[in-house]
Amino acid sequence: xxxxxxxxxxxxxxxxxxxxxxxxxxxxxxxxxxxxxxxxxxxxxxxxxxxxxxxxxxxxxxxxxxxxxxxxxxxxxxxxxxxxxxxxxxxxxxxxxxxxxxxxxxxxxxxxxxxxxxxxxxxxxxxxxxxxxxxxxxxxxxxxxxxxxxxxxxxxxxxxxxxxxxxxxxxxxxxxxxxxxxxxxxxxxxxxxxxxxxxxxxxxxxxxxxxxxxxxxxxxxxxxxxxxxxxxxxxxxxxxxxxxxxxxxxxxxxxxxxxxxxxxxxxxxxxxxxxxxxxxxxxxxxxxxxxxxxxxxxxxxxxxxxxxxxxxxxxxxxxxxxxxxxxxxxxxxxxxxxxxx
Numbered sequence: 358x359x360x361x362x363x364x365x366x367x368x369x370x371x372x373x374x375x376x377x378x379x380x381x382x383x384x385x386x387x388x389x390x391x392x393x394x395x396x397x398x399x400x401x402x403x404x405x406x407x408x409x410x411x412x413x414x415x416x417x418x419x420x421x422x423x424x425x426x427x428x429x430x431x432x433x434x435x436x437x438x439x440x441x442x443x444x445x446x447x448x449x450x451x452x453x454x455x456x457x458x459x460x461x462x463x464x465x466x467x468x469x470x471x472x473x474x475x476x477x478x479x480x481x482x483x484x485x486x487x488x489x490x491x492x493x494x495x496x497x498x499x500x501x502x503x504x505x506x507x508x509x510x511x512x513x514x515x516x517x518x519x520x521x522x523x524x525x526x527x528x529x530x531x532x533x534x535x536x537x538x539x540x541x542x543x544x545x546x547x548x549x550x551x552x553x554x555x556x557x558x559x560x561x562x563x564x565x566x567x568x569x570x571x572x573x574x575x576x577x578x579x580x581x582x583x584x585x586x587x588x589x590x591x592x593x594x595x596x597x598x599x600x601x602x603x604x605x606x607x608x609x610x611x612x613x614x615x616x617x618x619x620x621x622x623x624x625x626x627x628x629x630x631x632x633x634x635x636x637x638x639x640x641x642x643x644x645x646x647x648x649x650x651x652x653x654x655x656x657x658x659x660x661x662x663x664x665x666x667x668x669x670x671x672x673x674x675x676x677x678x679x680x681x682x683x684x685x686x687x688x689x690x691x692x693x694x695x696x697x698x
Contacts, residue, residue, distance in 0.1 A: 374448035405442035474593030492593030
């Protein structure tokens with residue numbers, strides 16, 4: 358009697374959180390199926406989503422039919438479901454914890470991987486021993502939008518997404534490069550990340566329902582824990598910009614504005630968490646850089662308040678902004694913005 362052979366574990370876990378993005382989920386899944394690198398698993402986390410695609414299929418049915426179409430073994434697509442929406446940070450945490458591969462790649466359900474991206478990222482990880490491999494990205498609008506604000510945002514995102522340190526960074530230079538020197542971006546997508554490094558980063562972060570700036574929060578600690586970073590210029594990811602909540606479109610409800618203000622929660626978590634970091638691993642320069650980042654994010658919120666919130670809602674919106682960030686902080690950044698004009 359032959360002994361059963363042990364199933365070969367995948368090398369890369371593609372983690373896809375879903376919340377009301379069923380209409381684009383299949384596109385994301387198909388971008389994994391066509392990769393030349395085949396040693397992957399897919400982990401989909403339904404974060405309390407109640408959406409459907411254009412045919413009425415929910416998240417689970419889309420995955421089931423995708424698996425059947427490509428004859429993918431059940432074990433290679435892991436499905437997890439949150440009963441209620443608890444935010445992108447926790448959806449990603451669920452995915453990372455469920456993964457069995459040594460490497461993780463984040464794929465948002467409204468984006469897609471470019472051809473041969475997994476091969477390029479994985480081969481670089483193996484050849485360099487890097488905990489983080491960072492590739493380029495294509496940034497496109499979801500449709501042909503003539504709006505100059507959207508066009509400007511696409512252009513700015515393209516520039517930010519491709520801020521890559523081409524080469525290798527080691528030890529403290531990884532964290533310092535991200536936070537102080539800003540020689541590479543903190544977006545989680547377009548990066549292959551060692552799972553152990555990701556888990557170590559998450560251990561610093563308490564449970565939190567984050568809507569904005571959660572990439573910055575996670576990558577702060579990923580870069581802190583990483584021993585080696587490798588950057589390549591090859592585009593590996595296609596990011597779609599739409600006219601959604603994170604853009605500078607008109608804001609006419611306090612609920613929507615409150616989600617934008619919740620960026621402050623990320624810095625509340627960060628400033629509390631860094632108190633536990635050893636002094637020899639977290640310098641005064643890095644502390645000052647984090648302070649400057651909080652100022653930058655608040656300044657961005659203030660600009661959105663003035664440019665995007667409808668006039669009749671602005672007094673209440675400013676009050677809400679002060680509740681999240683603190684009135685004295687808001688006043689100080691407003692004064693600085695006024696002086697810089």
